[in-house]
Amino acid sequence: ITPGTVTVDSAMPQGHENMLVSICVGQSDRIGLAGLEIATGRVVVFEGNGDSAMDKLESFSPQEVLVSDAAGDSVDRRAERIGAQVTKLESWRYQDDYAAERIRTYYNVHSLEAFELAAFPLAVSALGSLLSYVEEMKFAAPLHLSHPRFAEDVDHVYLDASSVRNLELLSSNSSEKKEHSLIGLLDFCRTGMGKRCLARWLVAPLKNID
Secondary structure, three states: OOOOOOOHHHOOOOOOOOEEEEEEOOOOEEEEEEEEEOOOOEEEEEEEEHHHHHHHHHHOOOOOOEOOOOOOOHHHHHHHHHOEEEEEEOHHHHHHHHHHHHHHHHHOOOOHHHHOOOOHHHHHHHHHHHHHHHHHOOOOOOOOOOOEOOOOOOOOOOHHEEEEEEEOOOOOOOOHHHOOHHHHHHHOOOOHHHHHHHHHHHHHOEEEOO
């Protein structure tokens, strides 16, 4: 069991989601991300330039980050700076054909067009490697994962880690007590899953309340 694959509620963070994120670094400063909240099965993907991808990574606040052993150290340092454990994976897990086949097999689809992923090869590689890793850690493919959705800024405002910290959304800058943060004032949830859902709403609020 690793930080991103733990599902025992008492061992999971109560104030925010327990995200596992895989990163695929491509050419021309392009990066693909795939994130999984394994307790709920929520799957998100993203592909963009380096700065936007790293900002998105920070907004996910992952507990564990998966990176190819062929990638450079810059991604490792960024992940470690936000407090995530970095796990190195074999580079073959990120190969295009392998990753695409893992996705098609898991979701039982004939084409990646089912999820509009065909035009985003780095996101495909990230998602395929993530599925491979989770299956290996759990000794079987989990059956509850949702269809991948793009973490786009069209519907949500994805706040970076600095904004979340400065706005004291999940923790207070002046006190270690959660009660002094915004989530501490709003959190009347009775379950860990509810608490993590509330945290997700706070760090990625909707742009349109309708």
